[in-house]
Amino acid sequence: MNVKTHTALHVLKGAVQKVLKAKWTASVWVEGSDGRLTVQHDQKPTPQELQDIEKEANYEIQANHPVKEVVMGREKAEELWGDAIYDLFPIPEGIRNLKIVIIENWNINACKEEHTKTTGEVGKIVLTKVRFRDKKQLLELSFSTIDLERQS
Ligand SMILES: [Zn+2]
Numbered sequence: 001m002n003v004k005t006h007t008a009l010h011v012l013k014g015a016v017q018k019v020l021k022a023k024w025t026a027s028v029w030v031e032g033s034d035g036r037l038t039v040q041h042d043q044k045p046t047p048q049e050l051q052d053i054e055k056e057a058n059y060e061i062q063a064n065h066p067v068k069e070v071v072m073g074r075e076k077a078e079e080l081w082g083d084a085i086y087d088l089f090p091i092p093e094g095i096r097n098l099k100i101v102i103i104e105n106w107n108i109n110a111c112k113e114e115h116t117k118t119t120g121e122v123g124k125i126v127l128t129k130v131r132f133r134d135k136k137q138l139l140e141l142s143f144s145t146i147d148l149e150r151q152s
Contacts, residue, residue, distance in 0.1 A: 005035045007067060007116045008057075008125050008145045012037050014106035015056035016141065019049055025087040025109075026138055033145045034128075040088060041139040044132040053141070057125045060106055064120030068102040077110065085110040123147045 009028050016022050016039055024040040045053075077085055077098050085100055085108055098110040103119060116122060122145055129142035 001113055002030055002032055002145075003114050003116055004122050004147070005030045005033055005145045006113050007119070008122045008143065009035055009037050010067070010101060010103060010107045010109060010111070010115070011060050011119055011122055012053070012057050012125060012141065012143060013039070013109070014060060014103060015053045016139075017107070018056055019052045020045060020139075022139065025089075027089065033147070034142070035145070036140055036142045038138055038140045040137055041132070042137050044134070045130070045139065050127060050130055054125065054127050060103070061119050061122050061124065064118050065103055065106065066118055067115045068104075069099055069115065070102065071097055071099050074098050081108055084108055 009030065013025060016037065020041060022039040022041045026038040026040050028038070029036040074096050077100055081100075085098065087109070091098070091110060099112050101107070101109050101111045101115055124146040126144050126146060127141060128144050131140040132138075133140070
């Protein structure tokens with residue numbers, strides 16, 4: 001699991017939520033510097049919306065906000081954030097403690113993976129392919145992360 005690309009999923013999700021009001025993540029995929037975020041959505045986004053998503057995600061990276069992690073009991077987490085911490089794929093009932101990833105005012109999610117300490121470490125997000133699956137009401141956003149330090 002590439003930590004930067006995985007963290008990019010959280011940054012991108014925040015942007016998708018802001019621009020499209022799409023709440024539910026259906027699935028995620030990461031391989032090296034490539035990733036794909038699939039969210040539940042009821043219509044094909046416009047080119048302008050896609051541009052805005054990419055722009056907002058990269059603003060959040062440039063702002064270099066902290067990516068916080070807290071571990072707490074499931075009940076407590078649900079009390080604080082409700083279903084905002086969950087995705088469409090359920091966490092088994094038997095898991096009673098959750099690691100919550102928090103990018104303040106941007107994204108909150110129960111997630112057991114590792115993350116960068118700040119959004120800035122992600123580098124840059126470029127959307128590479130977008131597919132809307134009308135029948136399933138799913139929007140697939142493929143992206144690459146670019147390591148800015150390595151570029152210069
Ligand atoms: Zn995560």
